[in-house]
Amino acid sequence: MRWRKKGGCFSFKCVRSKKLKILGYFTFTYQYLIKVNDIKTKKGIELLQHLVEYYHAQTNYFQDGLKTIQHFGSYVADLSIKLQKIRQKQDEEKRRLTELRTLLRNAPGLDKEAMNTSGSSDRGTGYSLHQLQGDKQHGVTRTGHLLKKSEGKVRRVWQKRRCQVQAEGFLDICHADETKPPSKVNLLTCQIKLVPEDRRCFDLISYNRTYHFQAEDDADQRAWMSVLVNCKESALMRAFDDSTKTGGSKLNQSHVELQQAIIRYVLKLPGNDRCCDCNSQNDATWLSTNFGIIVCIECSGIHRDLGVHISRIQSLTLDNVGTSQLLLVRHMTNVLFNEIMEATLQQSSKPTPSSTMEERCEFIRAKYVERKFTLQTCEDERDLLSDLEHAVNNKDLHQLLQVFAEGVDLASALPTSEIGETALHLAVVREMGKSLHLVDFLVQNMPTQAIDKPTLHTPDASGSGFNTALHLCAIHDKPECMKLLLRSGADITLKNSQDKTPMAIAREQGNITCENLLHYALERQKSHFENVFTDWNLLHDEASTDFSDDETIIDDRVS
Missing domain, CATH: 1.10.220.150 (Arf GTPase activating protein)
Incomplete structure (x- = not known):
C-alpha cells in the first residue's frame, strides 16, 4: 500500500528536526551574548569618558585656584606686613598714652598749664617717661609736720605727725608722744605717688602698707615729694658706690632691706x-x-x-x-x-x-636642654620671629618665654625691621621703666656674641647705623639697660657707622650716668652693674598698721 512509509525515513526526519531546533537555540543564545557584550562595552567606554571629563574638570579647577593664589599671593604677603606695622604703631601709641597718663597722675609739681601742653613728648622736650624726678633744690632731707591717715580697723582718721626725711634713705614717722622711738620707713622699698583728688595729698607705698599723707598746701606737698624722691635716688646711688669701694662685700642697711624685701616677695609668688x-x-x-x-x-x-x-x-x-x-x-x-x-x-x-x-x-x-615638653605653636622661623617681635612690643614675658621654648633665634633680625634690629635692640629702645626684665631675659639667654650684634648700615632715627645695643643705650639714655649689658660683657670699644663708641655718644649727648657706667667698665668695676634702679611694685598690705597710728585725732578730713 502507498500510504505507508518506511521506518528509516521517519527517524531521519525526527533527527533533522531536533538538529534544527538546537541550532536555532544556539543562534539565539549567541545573538543574546553578543548584544550583552555590546551593552557592557558601551557602558565601560562611557564610564571611562565620564572619568576623563571629571579629571579635566578637576584639573581646570585647581589650575584656576593656583592662578588665583599666584595673582594674590604677593598682595597678601604685603598686606600681612602692613597689618603687622599698623598693629605695632597702635601698640606704641597706646603704650605712650598710657605711660603719659600715669606720669601726669604721679608727677610732682605739675600744673594745669603743663598738662594742657600737647605733643611735647614727640619733640623730645617736656614730659619724661623715665623715673619720677624730684626738684633738686629741695635737697634730700626735711623735717616738719604732716597729716597722716591712720589705718585703724574701726575708722580711719587724720593724725598730725612729725616726720623727718634722713639722708641715709629713711623716713621717720614720730608718735603722738615724740619721746618714743619713731617708725622708720625704708624709701628704697617705696613708691611715691600723687593723689589726683587732692593736690595737697600724696601716698608713700611700701612693700607692706600704704601711708597716706597730707601737706599744708600745694607748695608744701611738692617740696615733701621732691625730698622723698631725691633721698631715695641718693640712697640707691650711695649703696652702689659703697658696694664698689668695699669690693661688693658691704651694703648699707637700706639696700640690704630692699634686697630682702624683694626676696620675701618673690618667695610668696x-x-x-x-x-x-x-x-x-x-x-x-x-x-x-x-x-x-x-x-x-x-x-x-x-x-x-x-x-x-x-x-x-x-x-x-x-x-x-x-x-x-x-x-x-x-x-x-x-x-x-x-x-x-x-x-x-x-x-x-x-x-x-x-x-x-x-x-x-x-x-x-x-x-x-631638649625642651621636650613645650607646645609648638608656630609653623616656621618667620612665625617665631613675628611672635618674638610682638612679645617685645607688648612687654609680654609669657609670649617671650613661649617663642624661646620653641627655639627661636634671639639673634635674628625682626621681620618688620628695615635696619636689621634684633629683639634686644627693640627691647632697649622701648624700655621705659616697665620692661627691664624683658631686656634681662634676652641678654641672659641669647648667645654671648649676639649681645654685640649691630644693626644694618642703614641709618636709624639717630642718623647712624651699625649700632649695637650698647650704642642704643647711650643714644637713648638707658643706664639700667646698659648695666645689664655691661654685666654680661658687652664690648664697649665697638664703633658705629659714624665711627663713634658708646662712650663718645654718651659724652656728646650729655648722658652722664651712661658715661660713668662705661668708665666703670673700662676700670673693670663690675660691682656697679649688680644693682638696678627700677620700681619693684612690691605687694603691700593695706591692713597692716604701725605704732604711729595712735592718739591725736585731727578730724576725718582736713579741709
Whole structure:
C-alpha cells in the first residue's frame, strides 16, 4: 500500500528536526551574548569618558585656584606686613598714652598749664617717661609736720605727725608722744605717688602698707615729694658706690632691706614655695637667674652641671644676690614658667621629692636642654620671629618665654625691621621703666656674641647705623639697660657707622650716668652693674598698721 512509509525515513526526519531546533537555540543564545557584550562595552567606554571629563574638570579647577593664589599671593604677603606695622604703631601709641597718663597722675609739681601742653613728648622736650624726678633744690632731707591717715580697723582718721626725711634713705614717722622711738620707713622699698583728688595729698607705698599723707598746701606737698624722691635716688646711688669701694662685700642697711624685701616677695609668688622641677620644699631657695625660677638644693646641683649657658644658679640665702639678678624672678613665677616648659608633660612623669638624682637629671636635661615638653605653636622661623617681635612690643614675658621654648633665634633680625634690629635692640629702645626684665631675659639667654650684634648700615632715627645695643643705650639714655649689658660683657670699644663708641655718644649727648657706667667698665668695676634702679611694685598690705597710728585725732578730713 502507498500510504505507508518506511521506518528509516521517519527517524531521519525526527533527527533533522531536533538538529534544527538546537541550532536555532544556539543562534539565539549567541545573538543574546553578543548584544550583552555590546551593552557592557558601551557602558565601560562611557564610564571611562565620564572619568576623563571629571579629571579635566578637576584639573581646570585647581589650575584656576593656583592662578588665583599666584595673582594674590604677593598682595597678601604685603598686606600681612602692613597689618603687622599698623598693629605695632597702635601698640606704641597706646603704650605712650598710657605711660603719659600715669606720669601726669604721679608727677610732682605739675600744673594745669603743663598738662594742657600737647605733643611735647614727640619733640623730645617736656614730659619724661623715665623715673619720677624730684626738684633738686629741695635737697634730700626735711623735717616738719604732716597729716597722716591712720589705718585703724574701726575708722580711719587724720593724725598730725612729725616726720623727718634722713639722708641715709629713711623716713621717720614720730608718735603722738615724740619721746618714743619713731617708725622708720625704708624709701628704697617705696613708691611715691600723687593723689589726683587732692593736690595737697600724696601716698608713700611700701612693700607692706600704704601711708597716706597730707601737706599744708600745694607748695608744701611738692617740696615733701621732691625730698622723698631725691633721698631715695641718693640712697640707691650711695649703696652702689659703697658696694664698689668695699669690693661688693658691704651694703648699707637700706639696700640690704630692699634686697630682702624683694626676696620675701618673690618667695610668696605662685609656686615659688616649692621646687620648679620636683615640687620639693626642701631648701627651695635656689634661684636660676636667667629663667627667674626657684629650685631646691638637689635640683640646683643638676642645673649647675648643665652649664651657665643653660641655667645660672644663685642661692637666695648664701649668696649676695644683686637686684639686677632679681629682675626676672620678680616677674616670672614657677607656675607661669611650667605652663610653657611643661605644657605637654604628663604629671605622672614629673619627678617627686623622693626621686633619685638620676631621675631628676634625666628630666631636667629633657626640660631645659631638649625642651621636650613645650607646645609648638608656630609653623616656621618667620612665625617665631613675628611672635618674638610682638612679645617685645607688648612687654609680654609669657609670649617671650613661649617663642624661646620653641627655639627661636634671639639673634635674628625682626621681620618688620628695615635696619636689621634684633629683639634686644627693640627691647632697649622701648624700655621705659616697665620692661627691664624683658631686656634681662634676652641678654641672659641669647648667645654671648649676639649681645654685640649691630644693626644694618642703614641709618636709624639717630642718623647712624651699625649700632649695637650698647650704642642704643647711650643714644637713648638707658643706664639700667646698659648695666645689664655691661654685666654680661658687652664690648664697649665697638664703633658705629659714624665711627663713634658708646662712650663718645654718651659724652656728646650729655648722658652722664651712661658715661660713668662705661668708665666703670673700662676700670673693670663690675660691682656697679649688680644693682638696678627700677620700681619693684612690691605687694603691700593695706591692713597692716604701725605704732604711729595712735592718739591725736585731727578730724576725718582736713579741709
